[in-house]
Amino acid sequence: MRLVSTAGKSPPTELKTALLESLAPDGGLYVPEVLAPLSESVLEHFGCGDFETTASRLARHLLGDSLAPDDLDAIVRSALDFPIPLVRLNERIFALELFHGPTLAFKDVAARFLARLMLHVFAGETRPLTVLVATSGDTGGAVAHAFYKLPNTRVVVLFPEGKVSPVQERQFSTLGENVLAVAVEGTFDDCQRLAKAALADGSLRAEFLLTSANSINIGRLLPQIFYYFHALAQLPGEPKEVIVSVPSGNLGNLTAGLMAKRLGLRVRRFVAATNANDVLREYLRTGSYCPRPARPTVSPAMDVGDPSNLARIQWLYGGDLEGLKGDLEAFSYSDAETVETVARYSARYDYLLDPHSAVAALGLEDALAASPECVGIFLATAHPAKFSPVVERATGRPVPVPAQLDFKGRRSRVERIPPDLDRLKALLRRT
Secondary structure: OOOOOOOOOOOOOOOOHHHHHHHOOOOOOEOOOOOOOOOOOHHHHHOOOOOHHHHHHHHHHHHHOOOOHHHHHHHHHHHOOOOOOOOEOOOOOOEEEOOOOOOOOHHHHHHHHHHHHHHHHOOOOOOOEEEEEOOOOOHHHHHHHHHHHOOOOOEEEEEEEEEOOHHHHHHHHHHOOEEEEEOOOOHHHHHHHHHHHHHOHHHHHHOOEEEEEOOOOHHHHHHHHHHHHHHOOOOOOOOOOOOEEEEEOOOHHHHHHHHHEEEEEOOOOOEEEEEEOOOOHHHHHOOOOOOOOOOOOHHHOOOOOOOOOHHHHHOOOOOEEEEEEEEEEEEOOOOOHHHHHHHHHHHHOOOOHHHHHHHHHHHHHHHHHHHOOEEEEEEEEOOOHHHHHHHHHHHHHOOOHHHHHOOOOOOOHHHHHHHOHHHHHHHHHHH
């Protein structure tokens, strides 16, 4: 497997280099040089297999000869040991529940795969691996848990202070061991800029075996392709025209879905469902990309004003905006609409949505209204208990608390810094 840069100014490289560097030397993001469509026989097989089988076949197809097939199968078995059910809400609307992993968020799929992939790829290194991750919520917990206590590895989680939910913060700040939680005075975009600056800093890279576990890392992005094929395999009855709605912030999940379509996923189109941070919708509408400071909402993991993965989407379509619009439409929703949807699904379907999943459900409803011949799947990306204040206020009912969210007796440990690279460098050296 060879990876190339979205900026097009760096030579192709191998998987190990792309995993470590995260960003290409020209500042672009790594993408597969070729996304070869799957054969019809493989596509047909996905309708018969379980998630582990589907993921293993896709991993072999995507990673090619970078790893031995048996090693890839072992990584999949170890990482993806939890269910991803498709839940039917009515005749046309299905929820793909991606929150049954250890941190109750969709990020568990990619983070656990990446951690085990890195453990295998960097097994011969003498220097410890430092994994730097910026989070607007669920990524931090998923990555921290995925790498927790793995040998010769430390995780540094950068999060915007006061702008992730208390539950999300405790998921990574109470672990200790090889996990360092760092509160940054600013927004998620500040955290992301800080992580990118650290990864591009030559002096840091000379000192540390430094990499990222954000979706800027190709190893975090590719595993998200797996569950799109698994979702369609679970649809009941005869094949139908399908629309998939994705709650969208930094656009990694959406990028993986569009890549899955390029590989042969049988969907009519995707919906990018966003909150008030709607730079993607504006890009599709006007053709101009205008990043702006993120606005806080009740769906904080989507509070992203400068989404990194748009570069990958533009690369995938060769800059053809009309071609992209043929596969993708975008909708934006207010906090009031989001909360009303949480309440409505509770009353109508006895089904609890977290705010991010509610935005996705709204996007799917609007898309299906214009396509009555289609059925739809929205991605339910987080357990409602992770956002219980919003959910309970909307529904008037308590949200059961899973065992994974019981933090009794666990103390948070957090370092605090401004969004300043020198302060981060000092912290990395000190710890």
